[in-house]
Amino acid sequence: MAQLRIVLGEDHAVVREGTRRILEQHPDLVVVGEAGDGQQALELIERLKPDVAILDIRMPRLNGIEVVRRMKECSPNTKALMLTAYDDDDYVLALMDVGASGYLLKTARASELVEAVRTVCQGEPVLHPAIAVKVARLWGRRRVPVERESAEPLSPREREVLELAAKGLRNKDIAERLHISVRTVEGHFNSILTKLQVSSRIEAVLYAASRQWVALGDVGQS
Secondary structure, three states: OOOEEEEEEOOOHHHHHHHHHHHOOOOOEEEEEEEOOHHHHHHHHHHHOOOEEEEOOOOOOOOHHHHHHHHHHHOOOOEEEEEEOOOOHHHHHHHHHHOOOEEEEOOOOHHHHHHHHHHHHOOOOEEOHHHHHHHHHHHHHOOOOHHHHHOOOOOHHHHHHHHHHHOOOOHHHHHHHHOOOHHHHHHHHHHHHHHHOOOOHHHHHHHHHHOOOOOHHHOOOO
């Protein structure tokens, strides 16, 4: 079984050790490096090229937002999963803007953290339900760029895929619900991103929410 390699960036040693123990109870997960500050976390990411970096937002020397921004250059294939106690509006939007793959609050259960690591490694984003609703609300307040007004309309099937994604279904679940293959779902998402002129699944769902194509209350762990 191929293991998913993880770097932990957390300045509280007790939290860091507890997170490592949770992860390493699972044979497919291995923590290859730990850092007590943001600069050290970035150096480990650059050197080890892990599959996932689990990061707090507030860390000494370099905050989690800046770590994600810089790691996109030095280790572009590493997914950033934020595990934090903070859900401030500015933090949430900044992390979405720099390309974080997931955002969990430290109130999440151990099983949710483990599943989140696996999910982001499959290229699918993860948002804590409370964060997802917050992001959708904040996104809706943003001014829609003029060039998006002329975006190509989505097909009925693409709308279905987007609605199911907004409800928290993953690609496999969407495929089963619509009786199509996972590869077909991925193809629909590629088309959706192109038509809406966005760069990620999260952006697509939030853009749809801002246009009231999906209800904000439906946006869950997607």
